[in-house]
Amino acid sequence: MKITSLTNSHVKEWVRLLTKKGRDQQSKYIVEGIHLVKEAINSANVKVEHVVYSYEKGVPSELLDYEEQKWISVSNDIINKCSDTKTPQGIFAIVHKRNWNDTLLFEGSALVVACDAIQDPGNLGTIIRSADAVGATGVVLGKGCVDLYHPKTVRSTMGSIFHFPIIQSDLDDMLQKAQNRSIQILNTSLQAESNFYETDLTKASWFIVGNEGNGVSQELDQYVSKQIKIPIEGTAESLNVAMATTIMLYETLRQRNYRNN
Incomplete structure (x- = not known):
C-alpha cells in the first residue's frame, strides 16, 4: 500500500497516536526509528499492526529482510506529520499495547x-x-x-x-x-x-x-x-x-x- 495524502484516514489515526487520548482510545502507540522498529518486529509477544516507511528514502537496509504485506509506503510529509522527533529516520511502526498479569x-x-x-x-x-x-x-x-x-x-x-x-x-x-x-x-x-x-x-x-x-x-x-x-x-x-x-x-x-x- 502507498499513501500520499495527509488527509488519508490511516494518517489521521496515526497522528492521533501522538496524544495520550489517541493512544488510550486506540490502545496503540507509535515506535519510531530503525532500531526500535526492528526490536518490535523481533519481539515474539508484540503485535505490530503496520510498519510505515518513506518511499522517498526507501526501506532501510537493516530492515530489508523484514518487509511484508503490512508495510505501508508514505511521503516524507506524512512521516514528518506523524513523528515526534526533529529529524525522523523515515520509518515507524504502529504497535498494540500489551497487558501484563x-x-x-x-x-x-x-x-x-x-x-x-x-x-x-x-x-x-x-x-x-x-x-x-x-x-x-x-x-x-x-x-x-x-x-x-x-x-x-x-x-x-x-x-x-x-x-x-x-x-x-x-x-x-x-x-x-x-x-x-x-x-x-x-x-x-x-x-x-x-x-x-x-x-x-x-x-x-x-x-x-x-x-x-x-x-x-x-x-x-x-x-x-x-x-x-x-x-x-x-x-x-x-x-x-x-x-x-x-x-x-x-x-x-x-x-x-x-x-x-
Missing part, C-alpha cells in the same frame, strides 16, 4: 520498582531499561506518572517496553498486597539512618521511587518497611531519580549474584 510481582525473590508520579519521560524510560538490564521482575506505574507510551518514554526504554513487565495500577493497592506478603518495601531519604549498602537486598524487595521534585507521596509512606540512604561523599545535593534507581538495582544484582564467597 501482576501475579509475578509477588512471587519468590521479586525485585520491583514502584514509580510514584515520575513525570519526565526520559527518567521513566531509563528506570525501565535499568530494571530490565538487571533482570528485575517488573516495574509498576502509579497515578501521576508520565504516559508509558509517550514517544520519548518509548525511545528511552530502548526496546525494553516490548518484553519487560510494566504494569500500570494503583500503587496503594499494589503496595498493600506486597506488604501483606511480607515483601520488603524500601524508599530513599537523605535523612534516613540506614546505609543502603548495608541493607539486605537478597530477599524480595520493592523500591518506591518518587516524583522528581516532591519525592514519594506521604500516603505511600505507611507501606515503607525501611528508609535507606544512598551515601553522597561529594558536594552534590542529591541524585537524579533514574540514577538513584539504577544504583539500587545494580546493588541488588551484586548482592544476589556477585557477592564474594
Whole structure:
C-alpha cells in the first residue's frame, strides 16, 4: 500500500497516536526509528499492526529482510506529520499495547520498582531499561506518572517496553498486597539512618521511587518497611531519580549474584 495524502484516514489515526487520548482510545502507540522498529518486529509477544516507511528514502537496509504485506509506503510529509522527533529516520511502526498479569510481582525473590508520579519521560524510560538490564521482575506505574507510551518514554526504554513487565495500577493497592506478603518495601531519604549498602537486598524487595521534585507521596509512606540512604561523599545535593534507581538495582544484582564467597 502507498499513501500520499495527509488527509488519508490511516494518517489521521496515526497522528492521533501522538496524544495520550489517541493512544488510550486506540490502545496503540507509535515506535519510531530503525532500531526500535526492528526490536518490535523481533519481539515474539508484540503485535505490530503496520510498519510505515518513506518511499522517498526507501526501506532501510537493516530492515530489508523484514518487509511484508503490512508495510505501508508514505511521503516524507506524512512521516514528518506523524513523528515526534526533529529529524525522523523515515520509518515507524504502529504497535498494540500489551497487558501484563501482576501475579509475578509477588512471587519468590521479586525485585520491583514502584514509580510514584515520575513525570519526565526520559527518567521513566531509563528506570525501565535499568530494571530490565538487571533482570528485575517488573516495574509498576502509579497515578501521576508520565504516559508509558509517550514517544520519548518509548525511545528511552530502548526496546525494553516490548518484553519487560510494566504494569500500570494503583500503587496503594499494589503496595498493600506486597506488604501483606511480607515483601520488603524500601524508599530513599537523605535523612534516613540506614546505609543502603548495608541493607539486605537478597530477599524480595520493592523500591518506591518518587516524583522528581516532591519525592514519594506521604500516603505511600505507611507501606515503607525501611528508609535507606544512598551515601553522597561529594558536594552534590542529591541524585537524579533514574540514577538513584539504577544504583539500587545494580546493588541488588551484586548482592544476589556477585557477592564474594
